[in-house]
Amino acid sequence: MSSHSEQFASDNCSGICPEALEYMIQANQGSAPAYGNDEWTQKATDYFRELFEIDCEVFFTFNGTAANSLSLAALCQSYHSVICHETAHIETDECGAPEFASNGSKLLLAKGENGKLTPQAIEAIVTRRADIHYPKPKVISITQSTELGTLYSIEELLAIKEIARKYNLKIHMDGARFANAVAAMNKSPAEMTWKSGVDVLCFCGTKNGMALGEAILFFNKALAEDFDYRCKQAGQLASKMRFISAPWLGLLETGAWLKNARHANQCAEYLENQLLNIESVEIMFPREANAVFVKLPEHVIQSLKGKNWQFYTFIGVGGVRFMCSWNTTQSKIDELLRDIKEAIASQSKVQSR
Amino acid sequence: MSSHSEQFASDNCSGICPEALEYMIQANQGSAPAYGNDEWTQKATDYFRELFEIDCEVFFTFNGTAANSLSLAALCQSYHSVICHETAHIETDECGAPEFASNGSKLLLAKGENGKLTPQAIEAIVTRRADIHYPKPKVISITQSTELGTLYSIEELLAIKEIARKYNLKIHMDGARFANAVAAMNKSPAEMTWKSGVDVLCFCGTKNGMALGEAILFFNKALAEDFDYRCKQAGQLASKMRFISAPWLGLLETGAWLKNARHANQCAEYLENQLLNIESVEIMFPREANAVFVKLPEHVIQSLKGKNWQFYTFIGVGGVRFMCSWNTTQSKIDELLRDIKEAIASQSKVQSR
């Protein structure tokens, strides 16, 4: 029963949500122009412009690794560098994709609480070196919501914008879970992006309920020059584009993008609240979107694994990540909580003997 | 009515065939492991091995540009070169993707009748230069069926195999329309590939009826070392892989891959046969798969365009390409033929006045 086994590992273990699927099937009527010259792509593109309240350039890629690495490559040359948090997905989980797409740009890693960059950390990196023997910083990359499930507030974004302007840096936002951030913050997509200085956003559809597909939004249109060529050359131009753009339209037009994100966030909130009632459990980072990071005793982790629960663990720190998704159910969370409690209780018994 | 407008432009204007769609929907049951660790991917992979009668390495990418360029990059370094026909898609329509993926490999272009490389042309290129000031040939790339709608016979493939062995070259097959080739040649996939010396095949699912998806088969497994890392780094690893692999399984398991290809080939054959009966029409290349290339008088081309027929034209030579697909209908072909005849007749009337 594979459907049983991936419950809290990642939101990319979930399937296609009904709205995305319905639009995909609708788009499957007869033939259509290839390479994005179809009506669905035009409509989805326009919808993004409306949603973000700006005439931005919109591109679609197959996945987030491509979206991040190609958009970063558009912001810097091979001898430039990208400042990001040491836990950034582009650093830890894309197998050197940014370096490959840019032909060598270096990622400069900053520390920062709760997975977030700070203006101070950025400035420290920028001012550390100013000679040609070290790649020149050109871009700040931030993830919203972060890899640790936290959120940059508008104030934090504006502070980063300020430091970016001071040092002539562009801002890239990895929006792997951008929908979850919007749902959580109750701010408009515009406020959370270009009004806060973001030059380009990679908005992930896959984790939000699509089969696959990412939208890249260049709010700074000058940076998008010939970006369509870049996508094509990098193997990211879908011939039957409508099967990416139509599901996107499905998410956007029906409001499913927010509904899915809200559901996932609420699941995480519920899980967090329940966990807070359990002794021996420690929440690691503020739970602000759809991920809950907790420290569990090692025997509890092993017990959960023995019962085939799926989740990421962090070696050495005793931490685990529970990720909620559009299709997470309360009953599944309750099952998980029950098993956690049981594992803790059984150990207590052993110890009390 | 966009569905009306892309009839003979390309087989990538067609939608998803029923079998691929059904399997995709079946695969959308609950959650599943990401990144290809799901059951669908395992099954599709095994099916390819069975179909090709060999324990090959199988990888999935999003599209053909990626499949071709990454597999070529696996066969050569940046200072090596790839020999291909001057009409090869990798040269004419991938925006420098092979050069990008390999960080600079050069494509060396050969001429050859009907879009096909010959051992003589390959040898001429290999022996032309042997100094370090020119990239060293390492790979032969052939397209089956070719960009001109023709087929390499088994004998032709074996002759190329021989020259490849003589000069220690690897053989890459661009199988954008490999299914059509198999359907037309009545040979086994094994005979048409590894038994004929092919080291790696890029088997296109998109044109065969999927929403998107390409399978890369390394028959020479040594060449596939760490290829999964390459795919990941290049942004070609789908997180929800099952939505590529399940449709593939749908095509393969139900036999739709061959049924679709046969249908397209038969449509093209029918179209060709009818065209042969029309004066002023000249078939340009042997029609062997699902494409018909014909020379039409310029006024006929204009007339067809005026009636919103979609097809590729070749500047200066008066040639047009009519591509048939899994969803081409005889009635649509008859409409096209009627319009061609009318256009010719109307001009004849004008001329005869």
Added chain:
Amino acid sequence: MSSHSEQFASDNCSGICPEALEYMIQANQGSAPAYGNDEWTQKATDYFRELFEIDCEVFFTFNGTAANSLSLAALCQSYHSVICHETAHIETDECGAPEFASNGSKLLLAKGENGKLTPQAIEAIVTRRADIHYPKPKVISITQSTELGTLYSIEELLAIKEIARKYNLKIHMDGARFANAVAAMNKSPAEMTWKSGVDVLCFCGTKNGMALGEAILFFNKALAEDFDYRCKQAGQLASKMRFISAPWLGLLETGAWLKNARHANQCAEYLENQLLNIESVEIMFPREANAVFVKLPEHVIQSLKGKNWQFYTFIGVGGVRFMCSWNTTQSKIDELLRDIKEAIASQSKVQSR
């Protein structure tokens, strides 16, 4: 006796001219700041600005392959293309260096008499394709003097400038033998470059009499942004830069650059004039700088090789290239001529029997 054996092969077989050597030795006084922060580099840089009558950006690289490929990479992205003549050195003799440095830019080859691009040929390439499936032209690369020993006149350069402006293309000049061109044309360096629309010049010192070293001059300074980082990253920043810049200053300040070039040109002119007096010898291209291309009977070519003469041959066309250099001597030319005549005469005797 290797000194005997490389007489007409290439001007890169010659050694260091006295002026370059003298300045190199002068520069070898004690220690000096590294990486170009020394006085010699400052002086040489300023001298270039004076010589070209413009405040250009000047960089030094080790060789011409690097100069060409890095400057081209500065003018275009990986999904762009460079228009050049099919005999251009960047295409035929740099082992894919431009593609490597730019991470995939394609060279689009034009034909043209006497090794020269024409506005018509450029326009034909630019207008041939305008879709994203083919790399977008961004640069025109011309070689002055050309690989066939001919020269672009100022009028020809201006005509190319016009077409470049029309299509928003940058102009790169490969000045492997720029000094020879200046010496031959009696025009100022400024007239021959930026006044004729050239954006960047790669001025070769090696063939002009240095041990090694190339100067890259960006007349369009905006294009040189962060180019120092590019050089560093590509392994083209000399730590002991003075040993490249001082010899450059030696060439420039003493006038040796022109003296050497004039000498080489005159040698070629003398050789050409003498060859014109010999029957069975056919000059292939107008001899305008320091190279003479002639068709010789195959037995003559073999006879010369038998006597250890060194020169390039062109397979299949019976053509050979005699390249003159700053250290070519008339007596050596006379020897060569004598051997050519003898070879021809001996064969005539054979034939007349």
Added chain:
Amino acid sequence: MSSHSEQFASDNCSGICPEALEYMIQANQGSAPAYGNDEWTQKATDYFRELFEIDCEVFFTFNGTAANSLSLAALCQSYHSVICHETAHIETDECGAPEFASNGSKLLLAKGENGKLTPQAIEAIVTRRADIHYPKPKVISITQSTELGTLYSIEELLAIKEIARKYNLKIHMDGARFANAVAAMNKSPAEMTWKSGVDVLCFCGTKNGMALGEAILFFNKALAEDFDYRCKQAGQLASKMRFISAPWLGLLETGAWLKNARHANQCAEYLENQLLNIESVEIMFPREANAVFVKLPEHVIQSLKGKNWQFYTFIGVGGVRFMCSWNTTQSKIDELLRDIKEAIASQSKVQSR
């Protein structure tokens, strides 16, 4: 007087040593075959083989950045990674050259006392991740002598060799100051390289007394396949190669390479010994080759700078590096020591008032 001003900044501020210069001038007799087909290159190559007691493959590049990055690129693909110390020059001072040359390989940084990698640190990195979302380690890069002026003992090298074999990693040695290491350790070049598991060595000639030039020695010849093409493509093939290879021969044949290195080491030892006698001065790392790292009071550093002494400082730690070279003199060291003592004394007076 720039010769005054670069005394202890770096050994690449020194000029050309007499032996290297003499051979360069000797090589400047008439013409010679280009691209390394000359006698000097053959002789230098053979000399390296003799010196290292093995039939290795030898290549020459212009500088160390190129040597390191191209040889690393030969050992790994873009989706692989290189393990090095966090102070490694390839990480801190080559502007992303390894990432560029390899099209994206990542450097994985390890800590380690005195600038040295340990088997434990290497193993920790190798075993940290084993999934395709992170570049696979393929190479260990060590610098001998290290960037902190220390040395790997033969035992340490053998321990690294063992861990390399365990995890199928190749070993690259950055020999920016390899001569200094040989001079200091009294071991044979063979013992210090291939007998200790080193696959490829980048042996720096520039810092050892040449104008420029690096030798790359592949002890594992299989790894050198087509490396000549790689050099050519990367703009690292000198046309007048003899002016790199002849000075190399000059260094080797006359023993100047060791003499220069010993001299530099002895200067550093003398400087260190004298510094140890001064209160307020703290040696930071064991002085084992030609660099002395010391902590000095900030006012002393400022005082030295005010007197135009040149050296590197390390922000925040109060550390400075004094690098000795083949042309360092004892009188200059004594001058430096006097100024340090004076600066310390003057401050003491201030404080004692």
